[in-house]
Structure formats: C-alpha cells, structure tokens
C-alpha cells in the first residue's frame with residue numbers, strides 16, 4: 001500500500017466514521033477497557049481501527065509505544081493484535097492498572113485471587129483502620145475507612161503479584177465510587193452530605209465491581225484466544241516520558257500511538273488528584289516506579305511533576321519553542337498583542353515539556369515509524385491554544401510527515417480553570433505521521 005492509499009483510507013474513516021466510534025456508556029468500553037474509569041480515555045475501537053489501517057500498510061510493524069499510556073487503552077488494542085507493547089506514564093496508579101491488564105493478558109489467576117479476596121472479606125470482623133494520611137477523615141470517615149481496611153487486608157493476601165494488581169484496580173474503582181470526592185469532577189472536591197456513599201455500601205460496591213471485572217477478563221481472554229500460544233511482550237515504565245525514553249531501550253518502536261494531556265494538569269485534567277486517594281491505600285511495594293512516595297506526598301505533587309507542572313525556565317523554553325513552531329509563535333504574538341503574555345506561561349511550559357518528550361521518542365524510534373497523536377485544543381486566558389497545529393510543526397521539525405488528520409466531535413469535557421468557569425474541549429484531532 002502506498003502512502004497515498006494509506007492517507008485515502010484514513011480520510012475515508014474520517015468521512016464515514018464507524019458507528020462504534022460514537023458509542024457511549026458501557027458499550028464504548030468493552031472488555032479490559034472498562035476496568036477503571038480513568039480521565040480522558042481514548043475511544044478504543046477508533047485507535048484499533050487506525051492501527052489496523054497502518055498495519056495493512058506496514059505489516060512488519062510489531063512494536064508499539066504509548067508514552068502517555070494512562071489506563072492502557074492503546075495497550076489493550078495492541079495486545080489484542082499480538083503486537084509487542086511499551087507504555088510509559090508518570091502516574092503510579094495508571095502504571096499499576098496497565099500492569100494489571102498485562103497480567104490478565106499473561107494468564108494470571110484472577111478467578112483464584114477473587115475467591116481469596118471474597119472469602120477473606122466474609123471472615124474479617126476487625127474494625128482497625130489500616131492507613132492514615134493528612135485529610136483522611138475528609139475523604140473517608142472512620143466507618144468507611146474501616147471497610148476499605150477490610151478490603152486492603154484481604155487483597156494483600158493474594159500471593160500472585162499480577163492478580164493482586166487486578167484486585168487493586170477494582171479497589172481503585174471502588175475508591176472512585178465510594179470516597180467523599182465527587183465522581184463528576186476529576187479534582188478532589190468534597191461531595192455534598194446528601195450525596196455521600198454510606199459505609200455499609202463499600203464492600204457491596206467492591207463485590208459488584210469485582211464480578212463485573214471477572215466478566216470483562218473472560219471476554220478479553222476469549223478475544224485473544226485466536227493468538228494461540230503466542231504472547232506479545234509488554235513493558236510498563238512508570239517514569240517521566242522525557243527521561244524514560246532515553247533510559248529504557250524498550251521504548252524503541254515502529255508505531256507510537258498516544259493521547260498526551262491537553263495541557264498542564266493543574267489547569268486541565270488533574271490526573272494526580274484523581275489518583276491520590278486510591279494510591280494512599282495501596283501498599284507502596286505494589287505501586288510501580290521508584291517515586292511513588294514523593295508523588296503522593298500531597299494532593300498536588302503528582303500534578304506538579306507532570307508535563308508543564310512548573311513554570312521554572314518558562315521564558316527560555318518559550319523562545320526555543322517559538323523558533324520550532326510557527327503556530328506557537330503566532331499564538332504568543334496574539335497573547336502579546338492582547339496583553340495576556342503572563343497568563344499563558346503554563347501553556348508555554350507544558351508545550352515545551354511535551355516537545356522535549358517528543359524529541360526523546362523520535363531518538364528512540366526505529367528509522368521507519370508511524371505516529372498517531374490524538375490531541376485537543378484547550379483555551380487559556382481566553383485564547384484557543386492551537387495544540388494540534390503546534391504538534392504538526394514539532395513532528396515536522398523531527399523529520400516526520402503528517403499524512404492525515406481525523407477530527408472528532410467530543411462529548412463535552414470540562415476542565416478546572418483558575419476562575420473555575422471551566423474550559424471546554426469540543427473536538428479532538430488524531431494526526432497520523434510518517435517517518436521514513
């Protein structure tokens with residue numbers, strides 16, 4: 001297949017998107033995709049369909065990388081296609097969920113682990129609270145913390161580490177549903193008293209989640225049966241993508257498929273705040289990466305360590321970025337003209353960090369590679385940030401050729417902003433890039 005045919009096939013997908021791309025609710029997250037509701041998840045079948053078209057063009061592509069892997073949407077789609085996979089994420093909870101999914105793929109005894117946990121839950125009458133951290137009583141009152149402690153004591157008894165990580169994933173989903181933080185926002189935001197989940201629903205919620213997860217595991221295993229005895233290799237790296245790609249040769253890839261954050265976590269999606277409560281309950285030995293203690297030192301630590309988390313050096317970074325991207329330069333000019341330059345420092349910082357990550361990725365990729373980048377244009381200080389166009393400038397600067405962009409309307413994604421009016425992202429763009 002020539003590059004022109006590849007472009008035409010991708011554009012045909014955009015012109016007539018398969019119905020499944022618009023699915024909502026449970027149908028949009030089949031099998032392992034639905035284990036944990038992580039923020040800003042991709043549409044699994046859309047990424048899978050795009051991967052299939054690229055594989056028709058390059059059947060020898062067999063190593064996939066997602067440097068911002070999140071809960072592993074791309075990972076699951078890659079493994080179902082028998083492709084070797086490397087995922088990177090700075091967030092220990094995201095990396096743990098990916099490791100849980102990898103363990104399911106590798107055949108971990110999840111049913112046995114579930115039996116161990118369920119039988120221990122029934123016997124445990126202890127009322128001790130197993131963890132404490134600043135602000136614990138705000139998010140879990142004593143009664144609820146005692147129930148989560150029962151779950152924790154049961155899960156630590158699961159011997160197989162992979163299967164135990166599946167149990168922690170179910171636990172994290174239970175924390176999302178039953179803590180005193182609202183489920184309607186990814187920020188830690190206290191629920192109104194009438195909206196809180198009673199402590200006596202915690203164990204029942206966990207059990208329901210666990211049973212649904214077992215169905216998902218069976219569904220996934222039936223799907224990968226066609227692979228036979230072959231098992232793709234999986235590597236999950238819990239680290240900053242900017243250094244991970246340099247330090248880990250496993251980041252070598254022919255296909256990079258990812259959705260980076262829309263901007264810095266504090267003013268877009270606070271993945272760290274979303275993950276904080278669950279991480280405080282999970283024993284550190286089970287959290288991937290070396291920096292979990294620091295990253296959960298407070299509710300902001302992980303977000304501050306993520307892309308764009310600091311504005312230190314923002315001016316120098318901005319100057320370099322203006323030279324590398326004409327769309328970014330035009331954006332800054334507009335901010336200068338309208339006296340909003342200071343207000344966009346976080347944007348400059350975020351895009352510079354992202355550019356840094358991309359150049360590391362390119363350095364670790366094989367000569368011929370395809371990249372699939374799904375991005376969204378946020379607003380900052382009332383200006384639309386042309387992140388899609390900036391991305392194209394950046395990949396072109398690395399020698400890549402953008403061959404097609406697919407646009408998709410989004411169900412509304414509201415994000416916290418400083419003045420708390422909310423910033424909306426209404427469309428997402430998926431750009432396919434070829435490096436030859």
Ligand SMILES: C[S@@+](CC[C@H](N)C(=O)[O-])C[C@H]1O[C@@H](n2cnc3c(N)ncnc32)[C@H](O)[C@@H]1O
Nearest residue numbers: 041042068070071073089090091240241306307
């Ligand atoms: C849009 S989310 C990815 C969601 C994923 N596609 C999914 O479907 O679940 C972006 C991810 O980038 C991660 N991230 C932010 N800064 C990072 C960094 N410096 N290095 C690696 N990952 C980072 C966040 O933790 C978050 O999980």
